[in-house]
Amino acid sequence: xxxxxxxxxxxxxxxxxxxxxxxxxxxxxxxxxxxxxxxxxxxxxxxxxxxxxxxxxxxxxxxxxxxxxxxxxxxxxxxxxxxxxxxxxxxxxxxxxxxxxxxxxxxxxxxxxxxxxxxxxxxxxxxxxxxxxxxxxxxxxxxxxxxxxxxxxxxxxxxxxxxxxxxxxxx
Amino acid sequence: xxxxxxxxxxxxxxxxxxxxxxxxxxxxxxxxxxxxxxxxxxxxxxxxxxxxxxxxxxxxxxxxxxxxxxxxxxxxxxxxxxxxxxxxxxxxxxxxxxxxxxxxxxxxxxxxxxxxxxxxxxxxxxxxxxxxxxxxxxxxxxxxxxxxxxxxxxxxxxxxxxxxxxxxx
Numbered sequence: 001x002x003x004x005x006x007x008x009x010x011x012x013x014x015x016x017x018x019x020x021x022x023x024x025x026x027x028x029x030x031x032x033x034x035x036x037x038x039x040x041x042x043x044x045x046x047x048x049x050x051x052x053x054x055x056x057x058x059x060x061x062x063x064x065x066x067x068x069x070x071x072x073x074x075x076x077x078x079x080x081x082x083x084x085x086x087x088x089x090x091x092x093x094x095x096x097x098x099x100x101x102x103x104x105x106x107x108x109x110x111x112x113x114x115x116x117x118x119x120x121x122x123x124x125x126x127x128x129x130x131x132x133x134x135x136x137x138x139x140x141x142x143x144x145x146x147x148x149x150x151x152x153x154x155x156x157x158x159x160x161x162x163x164x165x166x167x168x169x170x171x
Numbered sequence: 172x173x174x175x176x177x178x179x180x181x182x183x184x185x186x187x188x189x190x191x192x193x194x195x196x197x198x199x200x201x202x203x204x205x206x207x208x209x210x211x212x213x214x215x216x217x218x219x220x221x222x223x224x225x226x227x228x229x230x231x232x233x234x235x236x237x238x239x240x241x242x243x244x245x246x247x248x249x250x251x252x253x254x255x256x257x258x259x260x261x262x263x264x265x266x267x268x269x270x271x272x273x274x275x276x277x278x279x280x281x282x283x284x285x286x287x288x289x290x291x292x293x294x295x296x297x298x299x300x301x302x303x304x305x306x307x308x309x310x311x312x313x314x315x316x317x318x319x320x321x322x323x324x325x326x327x328x329x330x331x332x333x334x335x336x337x338x339x340x
Contacts, residue, residue, distance in 0.1 A: 020253045043256060076249075081207065081262060082205045083204075084207050
């Protein structure tokens with residue numbers, strides 16, 4: 001299947017949100033997506049982008065039809081205090097009907113190229129431990145499970161805890 | 172009680188930041204893995220587009236036996252969750268041994284929480300080594316949840332040599 005990869009533009013925010021929700025639905029978490037198109041626009045296409053996206057699109061049925069956005073990868077840059085810049089792959093999804101056609105590999109290749117061009121020393125991402133197909137997809141390409149090899153565990157302070165910590169304690 | 176100040180790092184702090192990064196790495200027996208230089212830290216943190224931010228903790232010079240004034244730091248940056256938006260990511264967090272137990276760590280965390288709330292972040296994320304019981308307790312006491320435990324997330328990495336391999340395919 002013919003497809004094209006390109007940088008996301010402001011016009012893509014509704015497709016990005018659609019795909020974010022589709023992936024969340026697949027994880028049975030659709031109700032947890034509270035982000036809006038407006039957030040995506042401000043956060044991704046303002047003065048300081050907080051994320052970047054690569055879009056995969058397939059051509060329309062004929063020349064009069066718009067191309068369809070069928071996959072995306074959302075990433076940003078992080079910083080490792082030992083080695084410097086890293087590319088962090090936050091979200092990566094290709095619509096079911098377009099799987100197995102090399103789009104995923106194409107996206108990963110594009111991201112690898114980008115990481116090299118921007119002088120990143122590695123690419124990081126999290127995978128759910130029970131997502132065997134994804135774990136294998138990444139391991140086949142040389143990914144290492146740092147949680148396993150180095151014992152890292154991901155922690156979170158949610159908003160309530162942050163507010164509690166930010167507020168001075170009552171004397 | 173230590174007399175200390177917390178402030179945003181400035182370009183002049185890169186030597187101290189690197190020293191503390193190496194000290195923390197040494198504690199993890201990984202000092203030789205720190206290949207970052209002061210020049211990298213300067214370009215990456217104080218250029219047009221900062222890739223990280225730092226808070227530094229400073230004491231009057233005569234208070235530190237080794238003669239340093241910067242005795243602790245936290246390195247952080249902003250990340251993005253596609254369900255809820257901006258997050259604050261705490262990358263490195265270290266206070267010199269001599270200055271532990273004096274509330275400096277708690278204060279750093281408090282300032283980071285304020286920054287997170289002000290910049291409209293939905294939460295703060297960070298990783299902790301599973302065998303670092305002290306740190307785990309420090310964070311859990313303040314309400315942190317172990318997402319690796321609760322949600323089964325595992326952190327993966329593709330290193331440079333494998334990225335290069337993929338670009339060649």
